[in-house]
Amino acid sequence: MIAYNKTSLHNERIQEQSTTAFENNFLSKDELQAIKQKYPVQFYTPNIFIRIGLFILTGIIVSFSFSLFSLPFMSYIENAWKGLLLFFALLTYAALEFMVQSKRQYKSGVDDALLWNFAGMLFGSISLILDAGALTNCVLAFIISFYCSIRFADRIMSVVAFLSFLAILFFLFTDHLGTSKAIIPFVLMAASAAVYFVVKNQEKKESLQNYEHCFTMLIIVSLLSFYAAGNYYVVREVNNALFHLTNDGSLPFGWLFWILTFLIPMLYIVRGIQKKDAIFLRIGLLLIAAMIFTVRYYYHLIPHEVFMTITGFILLFVSYTLIKYLKQPKFGFTYAELNKQHAFEKLQIESLVIAETMEQQSTPAETTKFGGGSFGGGGAGGEF
Amino acid sequence: MNTWLFEQLHAEGLIADSSFKKIREHSDTKLFSLHWELKTLLYLGVLLLSGGLGILIYKNIEKIGHQAILIFIALVCAACFFYCLKKKLPFSTAKVEAPNVHFDYILLLGCLTFISFIAYLQFQYNVFGTRYGLATFFPMLVLFFSAYFFDHLGVLSLAITNLGAWVGITVTPSQLIRANDFNSSTIIFAGLFLGALLIALAFVSKLKKWKQHFQFTYANFGTHILFVSCLSAMFHFQKIYLVWFLLLAALAFFSYTRSIKSKSFYFLVVTALYTYISMGYVAIQLIDSIGRIGLSSIYLGLLYFIFSGIGLIFFLIRSNRKIKAL
Numbered sequence: 001m002i003a004y005n006k007t008s009l010h011n012e013r014i015q016e017q018s019t020t021a022f023e024n025n026f027l028s029k030d031e032l033q034a035i036k037q038k039y040p041v042q043f044y045t046p047n048i049f050i051r052i053g054l055f056i057l058t059g060i061i062v063s064f065s066f067s068l069f070s071l072p073f074m075s076y077i078e079n080a081w082k083g084l085l086l087f088f089a090l091l092t093y094a095a096l097e098f099m100v101q102s103k104r105q106y107k108s109g110v111d112d113a114l115l116w117n118f119a120g121m122l123f124g125s126i127s128l129i130l131d132a133g134a135l136t137n138c139v140l141a142f143i144i145s146f147y148c149s150i151r152f153a154d155r156i157m158s159v160v161a162f163l164s165f166l167a168i169l170f171f172l173f174t175d176h177l178g179t180s181k182a183i184i185p186f187v188l189m190a191a192s193a194a195v196y197f198v199v200k201n202q203e204k205k206e207s208l209q210n211y212e213h214c215f216t217m218l219i220i221v222s223l224l225s226f227y228a229a230g231n232y233y234v235v236r237e238v239n240n241a242l243f244h245l246t247n248d249g250s251l252p253f254g255w256l257f258w259i260l261t262f263l264i265p266m267l268y269i270v271r272g273i274q275k276k277d278a279i280f281l282r283i284g285l286l287l288i289a290a291m292i293f294t295v296r297y298y299y300h301l302i303p304h305e306v307f308m309t310i311t312g313f314i315l316l317f318v319s320y321t322l323i324k325y326l327k328q329p330k331f332g333f334t335y336a337e338l339n340k341q342h343a344f345e346k347l348q349i350e351s352l353v354i355a356e357t358m359e360q361q362s363t364p365a366e367t368t369k370f371g372g373g374s375f376g377g378g379g380a381g382g383e384f
Numbered sequence: 385m386n387t388w389l390f391e392q393l394h395a396e397g398l399i400a401d402s403s404f405k406k407i408r409e410h411s412d413t414k415l416f417s418l419h420w421e422l423k424t425l426l427y428l429g430v431l432l433l434s435g436g437l438g439i440l441i442y443k444n445i446e447k448i449g450h451q452a453i454l455i456f457i458a459l460v461c462a463a464c465f466f467y468c469l470k471k472k473l474p475f476s477t478a479k480v481e482a483p484n485v486h487f488d489y490i491l492l493l494g495c496l497t498f499i500s501f502i503a504y505l506q507f508q509y510n511v512f513g514t515r516y517g518l519a520t521f522f523p524m525l526v527l528f529f530s531a532y533f534f535d536h537l538g539v540l541s542l543a544i545t546n547l548g549a550w551v552g553i554t555v556t557p558s559q560l561i562r563a564n565d566f567n568s569s570t571i572i573f574a575g576l577f578l579g580a581l582l583i584a585l586a587f588v589s590k591l592k593k594w595k596q597h598f599q600f601t602y603a604n605f606g607t608h609i610l611f612v613s614c615l616s617a618m619f620h621f622q623k624i625y626l627v628w629f630l631l632l633a634a635l636a637f638f639s640y641t642r643s644i645k646s647k648s649f650y651f652l653v654v655t656a657l658y659t660y661i662s663m664g665y666v667a668i669q670l671i672d673s674i675g676r677i678g679l680s681s682i683y684l685g686l687l688y689f690i691f692s693g694i695g696l697i698f699f700l701i702r703s704n705r706k707i708k709a710l
Binding site for chain 1: 389390393396398399400403406407416417418419421422423425426428429430431432433434435436437439440443649650652653656657660679682683686687689690693694696697700701704707
C-alpha cells in the first residue's frame with residue numbers, strides 16, 4: 001500500500017507526539033532522547049526552506065529532462081508528443097519510487113515534485129490521447145489522485161480525489177442519467193455526508209494511522225462541499241448557467257436552499273462548541289461569512305460601507321468581550337494559547353488572514369464606483 | 385496528543401511516572417483554546433470597521449472637509465504615540481518586551497496614521513512641492529526612531545521599505561518619475577548601495593549588540609535587494625555581464641558562509657536559487673557566443689540545466705547536513 005517505510009512512519013509519529021509533549025514541558029529532555037533513540041526515523045526530511053528549494057529544482061530538472069528526451073523526436077513531434085509525455089510520466093514515476101524506496105526521501109521536496117509532475121503528465125497525456133470528455137477526465141483524475149493518495153498519503157492528492165469524485169457524480173447525473181436535474185444538489189450533499197461519515201469511521205483505526213493528515217483534509221473539504229452543494233447562490237447560479245430550469249432564472253424550491261444556507265453554518269458552530277471540535281468551529285465561522293455574502297448578493301438593504309462599519313463594530317465588540325470573558329477558563333474554553341510551539345499551524349492561519357486583507361484593501365476603491373447598482377439588479381431577479 | 389501512545393511508552397519504561405501523570409492530567413482537563421479564532425475575529429472586525437469608515441469618509445468628503453479629516457488623523461496618531469510613551473518599558477539596546485498585548489498594534493496604528501498624515505498633506509496641499517525626497521524622508525526618520533525606541537520589528541520593516549523609497553526617489557531625477565521610467569542604471573547602483581548598507585546595518589546590530597534581533601530583518605531585505613540588483617545589472621550591462629557575475633558569485637559565497645555560520649536554512653536556499661538563476665544566464669550567454677552549432681547548442685543548454693539542477697540538489701542536501709551537524 002503505502003510506499004514509505006511503515007516502521008519509520010510509525011516512529012516519526014511517536015517522535016512528533018513526544019516532541020509536542022516535551023515542548024509542553026510534560027517530558028524531560030532525557031526522556032525525549034530515550035524515545036528518539038528507541039524509535040529512530042530513517043527518512044530524509046530536510047528543513048522546510050530546503051524542501052521548497054528542492055521542490056523547485058526537481059521541477060526544473062523534470063521539465064528540462066522532458067525537453068531533452070523529446071528533442072530527438074523533433075521532426076515528427078506533432079504525432080509523437082502525447083505518447084512521449086505518457087512514457088515520460090512513467091519514467092518520472094519510476095524515479096519517484098526509486099527516490100522513496102532506496103533514497104528514503106520523505107516530504108523532502110524531491111518526492112513532492114516528482115509526485116505532482118508524474119500525476120500531471122499522466123493525466124494530461126492520457127486525457128489528450130483519449131480526447132476525453134468531461135466525465136472521462138474526471139474519472140481519470142479520480143483514479144490517478146486516488147492511487148497517489150493511497151500510495152504516497154499526500155494530503156492535497158486526497159482533496160483532488162474527493163473533488164473529482166464529486167465531479168464524476170455531477171456529470172453522471174447531468175449528462176448520462178435521465179433523472180431530474182433538480183436533485184443534483186441533494187446527491188452531492190449526500191455524497192459529501194457519506195464521505196464524511198466513512199472518514200470519521202475509519203479515522204481512529206490503528207492500521208490507517210498513516211493517512212491521518214489525508215483524513216483531516218477530507219473532513220474539511222467534505223464539510224465545505226456539503227455546505228456549497230446546498231448554498232442558495234451556488235445552486236441558483238449553477239442552475240442558471242448550465243440547465244436553464246426556469247425562464248426567469250428563479251430557483252425551484254428556493255426556500256429550501258435558503259434554509260440550508262442559514263442552517264448549516266449554525267449547526268457546524270453549535271457542534272463545534274458542543275464537541276470542542278476546532279474544525280467544525282472554524283469552518284462554521286467561515287461559512288457565516290459565506291452566508292452573509294449570499295444574502296447580500298440577492299437582497300441589498302443597506303450600502304456596503306454602512307454594512308461593513310456595523311459588522312466591524314459588532315465583531316470587534318463580540319470578540320473583545322469574549323477575550324475579556326475567557327481570560328479565566330470557563331466551561332472548558334480559554335483564550336490562552338495552549339500549545340505555544342505550534343507555530344507552523346499559526347503561521348498558516350495568519351498568512352491566510354493577511355492574504356485576505358491584501359485582497360480587501362485593493363477592492364474598496366472599485367466598489368465605491370459601482371455603487372451597488374449591479375447588486376440591486378440581482379435582487380430584483382430574486383424577487384420574481 | 386494520543387494518550388494510548390504514551391501509555392505504551394510508559395509501559396516500556398521510556399517515560400517516568402511523574403511525566404505520564406502530567407500528560408494524563410492534560411488530556412483529562414481538555415481545555416479548548418479559542419485564541420486564534422478570537423484573534424482572527426478581532427482582526428477582521430478592525431479591518432471591516434476601518435474599511436467601512438474609510439469609504440464613508442471618502443463618500444462624504446465634501447461635507448466633512450479636508451481639514452477636519454487631517455485633524456482627526458493627527459489626533460489618532462498623537463493619541464497612539466502618547467499611549468505608547470506612557471506604557472513603554474524603559475529603553476535598552478537589548479530586546480524589550482511589549483508591556484501588553486495591544487501595545488504593538490497601537491504603535492503600528494500610530495506609525496501608519498503618521499504616514500497617512502504626511503501623504504495626505506502632500507497629496508492635498510502639496511506641502512513639500514516637488515521635493516518628493518523630503519516627503520519620504522520625514523516618515524522614514526520617525527519610523528526608524530519608533531522601531532528602535534519602542535522595539536518593534538514590523539515598524540522596522542516599514543522603515544526599511546521607506547528607506548528604499550527615499551533612496552530610489554532621491555537618485556532619480558523627478559522628470560524620470562513623472563515619465564515612469566525606472567529602468568535606468570542609477571536605480572541599479574542605488575539598489576546595490578542600499579543592499580550593502582542594510583547588510584552593514586545587520587552586522588552592526590549584531591556586533592555592537594544594538595537590538596540584535598533586528599539583524600534578520602536587515603539581512604533579509606539587504607540580501608534580496610543586493611541579489612536582485614546584481615541580477616538586473618547582469619541583464620542591463622550585457623557587455624560586461626561577466627564582471628557582474630563575478631560580483632554576484634562573491635556575494636553568494638559571502639552569503640553562503642554567513643548562512644552556514646548562523647545556521648539559517650532560509651538564507652542558504654535563497655542564495656542557492658539566486659546563484660542558480662545567474663549561472664543559468666551565464667551558461668546561455670556562453671552557449672550563445674559559441675555561435676551557430678544548430679541543435680547541439682540546444683542539447684548543450686538542456687544538459688546544462690539538468691546537471692546543474694542535480695548538482696544544486698546535492699549541494700543543498702549536503703549543506704543541510706552540514707548545518708544540522710553544527
